[in-house]
Amino acid sequence: MARRGQQRSLARRQRFHTAKNLVMALAGEVGELVAEFQWLTPEQAATVMDDPEAGARVRAEIGDVMIYLTRLADVLGIDLTEAAVAKLAEVSVRYPAGEVRGSAAKR
Amino acid sequence: MARRGQQRSLARRQRFHTAKNLVMALAGEVGELVAEFQWLTPEQAATVMDDPEAGARVRAEIGDVMIYLTRLADVLGIDLTEAAVAKLAEVSVRYPAGEVRGSAAKR
């Protein structure tokens, strides 16, 4: 019974969890994470984990982001850690003693 | 010399890499990832890794997302894998044989 439920669940997932949909789901979850921080001052944001309720919400949202990022990478055949390490290595070659600053560094 | 550069780089990172800024950097990188998929049909999105150029860009963007997600989790003292597993466990309790469908499941 549970097994049949799992198979049905897997079939449904394969239909919905296309690369394009997973990219959107990832963006949606990141939007929820951003919403947790949007009205906080930098100081409040830095100590958000000290607040039991807000901390639990932030942890749950980060969990959601990681779930969809992992699924997306899986569907695309990408190893998440390898992709991050390759990117860091590339940046450290381009900016030897410099700072990794995301899009600022890329300009 | 290289060592002094690394110290300066670390000091700069601590100033910029606040929780609030890292959440924004994560959102910015996810925006770049979304942009890679926005004009693709579902079929093109599914095979994007077969295209050497687009595939390399997608891998690089996923690397960037993973880098900022890891830094954010680090700054907040959250273990990424634990957060994802905890969220999956919670969902499987709430929807025993059901489907994890992001915000659709939460409604």
Add this chain to the structure above:
Amino acid sequence: MARRGQQRSLARRQRFHTAKNLVMALAGEVGELVAEFQWLTPEQAATVMDDPEAGARVRAEIGDVMIYLTRLADVLGIDLTEAAVAKLAEVSVRYPAGEVRGSAAKR
């Protein structure tokens, strides 16, 4: 009474509605809009407004996005329509009979 409430509300808004926070609020609302579309096929997405419930949610999310985009532009002293028109004019000069395709066109 109502007037005092409005003044308090305005003071609170000025404290929270900084440019940085409003950019995040905009990103959060766009995340909610993306979530409405993430599991829909292209065909379902095209006819989402025919569904009374989903249509009402999409309209509400688009309203939210417009509210925060307007406030952000206001805080920055930018005229939304002028900014859009200026961008379209610039693109039509660069790509005379071409296609406006967002980041794809910019590459």
Add this chain to the structure above:
Amino acid sequence: MARRGQQRSLARRQRFHTAKNLVMALAGEVGELVAEFQWLTPEQAATVMDDPEAGARVRAEIGDVMIYLTRLADVLGIDLTEAAVAKLAEVSVRYPAGEVRGSAAKR
């Protein structure tokens, strides 16, 4: 000649500018806007328009966001201003003298 180019451009736009794709394009542009603000302090963000270069980039990104939001609303048959006003009216009924604070207010 220019006319043929415009027709080709229009046909291409209709193929790419589906509701689902436009939602993604909007998210991508908002990601670029977020990237402009991610490393700024709240004070720097408040005065970003005083910097000619950064100010021009912010204006261009806001123009892009407005372009895709307008196209999306157009494709869905939604009037942007009406959607925003309807949402504001709904909030002011629910929170008479209160504050519109996005997702914080909704909790």
